[in-house]
Amino acid sequence: MRHADWQERFAAYxxxxxxxxxxxxxxxxxxFAAGAVKAITGADLMADVPAYDSALAAGRLIEDGGGLQALVTSMLGQPMSPLMAAVGDxxxxxxxxxxxxxxxxGVNAIAPGPVGLVALEMNAASVAWKI
Structure with a gap:
């Protein structure tokens, strides 16, 4: 469940x-995504995730979870069409x-890039999870 002031918390994050x-x-x-969820809801999705510090270690964690979609689904429930995504999802x-x-x-998705956040077109999204 989102905090009553989730928009302010999300904007600050x-x-x-x-x-x-x-x-x-x-x-x-x-x-980044887990931090946004924590800002919006207070839930710490990374609390039980083993620490990693490299692409190789992250890849192993994702592979052990059955792939990125399966791993996120195990934490956030069944995905939905990205056409249904709203701010914060x-x-x-x-x-x-x-x-x-x-x-x-909104019309874009944001994610970490080499020098800061980047905006990516939502048409590049395959699934979304409601937060």
């Missing part, structure tokens, strides 16, 4: 991450041939 570069385990797509996107998580921010 995004503002804090706006210029933060990508970093495994502190600002990758999974930690988690989305699974494909960018440059790689799956990644982002957060719906």
């Amino acid at each position: 995004v503002g804090d991450r706006m210029a933060m570069p990508f970093d495994w385990a502190s600002n990758d797509c999974c930690t 988690v989305v699974l996107l494909t960018n440059e041939g790689r799956d990644l998580l982002g957060i719906c921010n």
